[in-house]
Amino acid sequence: MNVTQKSSHDPRRHTLSRHGHAFGDDPGADAAPEPLSFPEEVESLRTAIRNELDMKVEDRGGKVGVLGSEAVTIAFLLDEFSARTRLQIEKGEIDGSAESMTRLADDMSRLLKASLWVEDE
Numbered sequence: 001m002n003v004t005q006k007s008s009h010d011p012r013r014h015t016l017s018r019h020g021h022a023f024g025d026d027p028g029a030d031a032a033p034e035p036l037s038f039p040e041e042v043e044s045l046r047t048a049i050r051n052e053l054d055m056k057v058e059d060r061g062g063k064v065g066v067l068g069s070e071a072v073t074i075a076f077l078l079d080e081f082s083a084r085t086r087l088q089i090e091k092g093e094i095d096g097s098a099e100s101m102t103r104l105a106d107d108m109s110r111l112l113k114a115s116l117w118v119e120d121e
Contacts, residue, residue: 009035013095038098045104071112078109 009019014035036044082105088094089102 010095012093013037013097015041038095039100042100042104068116071116075109075112078105078112081105082109 014037018036018041020034020036020040082102085094085098085102085105089096089098
């Protein structure tokens, strides 16, 4: 199988939980896992969110189908992820490009919270 990876996996610059796929010259061959940079993953997620909102806004009535307690839990996890990621960036443990992931987590947490209560800023 002739598959070219763009770079080796570096946890300071690439996601740990997801990866892309590189397809080689053989169309019948399996795709090789390929590291996804933080900005690549964030753009992929934002595109998926935009596409879903564009397609289903009328069907959903503008609301997400999660319970309030689930939304609070998810928002907490997003806030914790964001805070820990920023700390790791400051310490140089992960690449600064991960800041794009913290902004996405902050945005999503804010959206979840706004659906439940008005935040004091």
